[in-house]
Amino acid sequence: MNKKCGRYFGGLLSSQARWLDKMSDRGWRLVRAERLIYEFEPCRPGQVRYCVEYIGNRSHADAEEYRCFLEDLGYRTFYKNVNLNWNIGKVVARPWADRGGRLATDATTLNRELLIVEKENDGKQFQLHTTFEDKIRYYKAMRRPGLFLLAMSVALGAVLRTWVAGIFAVLALIQIVACQIELARLEKQGELQEW
Amino acid sequence: MRDNAKGGALTEVTFYILLALHTPRHGYGVMRFIEEKTVGRLSLGAGTLYGALNALLDKGWIEPWGEEGGRKREYTVTPLGREVAKRELDRLERLIEVAQDIIGGAG
Incomplete structure (x- = not known):
């Protein structure tokens, strides 16, 4: 039976990843992430490990291509919001973002600023960026x-x-x-x- | 550390990716190749690999390979990428020659 937990980490990406790792250690792996709710299904304790990456600077096309690249590697991915925005049809300007990502909408990268990445635990530290x-x-x-x-x-x-x-x-x-x-x-x- | 395009010196990551793609491979294949050839010394993160592959695509040193709609995107080295890798090999061979002359027989 699945389990739902309410949490909000904002921009604390490492804390979010550590909490998800702890959930995995207790035998729960993520199946869905919404604004404040995380849904888990049972797994072997410590079966998976997590990284949380900020992708709010990327264009929608690049974010989607990156997500597909990670899934091709065998990882599972979940988009996640960094802020608590409840909106329909909102457009947000992000002058700091890469070209193509400077106007974020519900259909593109708004409320999808984070990518939660799940990998089968191979005993090694899970890092997305290494150099x-x-x-x-x-x-x-x-x-x-x-x-x-x-x-x-x-x-x-x-x-x-x-x-x-x-x-x-x-x-x-x-x-x-x-x-x-x-x-x-x-x-x-x-x-x-x-x- | 970055690739030194002017001086011709590549980073180890760039050189290994170019070597890996002398045979067409997808991202996971590149990661495995590098990990195997360095016996685990160099283990590339997926985000780093994604950035490096895109940088090499922009430079024209590698290109997508196979069908565009394939499940997993594969890459291969271009003639320019082969030339760059060959130049790096020549540079390293010359460097090793000099090093052998100076410190090789010291022991």
Whole structure:
């Protein structure tokens, strides 16, 4: 019998992956992921492992091609929202995204900013990005929405003089600093090593 | 570390992908080839492989192979990609010659 759990992780991708790994260790593998609900079916304890990847910067075509590529490798994938948007027919501008992904709609990448990837557990650490060059590219893509939000918050705060803009600016700064710390570590290690 | 197009030096990942695709393979085949040939030393993540394959497609060093609508997309090296791989082999052979001369007989 399937089991449903309600959780919201927002942009905490590693926490989400760790929780899904724990569910797998308890004998539950993901079959469906909705805005706040995860549905699981029974499996052998520890049978599968998870990665959660931010793909909100990709165009719809690229995101779909990437998902198909992963499925071809034998992985199972699930789209997941990063924000809690309830909407129909909404269009969102993402100036930081790659070409083709700068206008997100219900039919494209809106509420599909994350990709949960499931792999059969082979005892090795499950990583989607393994070279420093690729990891740096990934963290730079993750940092771009934060930079945009910070710039917008500062501009709106200056014009409207509202404290709400300050809250968004602080949230953006936390994300930028977290990415920046990781980028600095990766760039230092990547000077001499390829992976 | 990146491919040094000017100097001709490739990253190990790029060189191994070009070598793997001297025989047409899909993504999983490339991953297995690299893992086998390096005895597990180099294990490519799927996201890294996807980015590397797309970069090599953009450079024209590899191309899709077989039917477009096939279940799994396969790739093969292009004549330009073979030339790039050959140049890298020549560069590495020359490097090994120099290294042998200097430190090879030191022991």
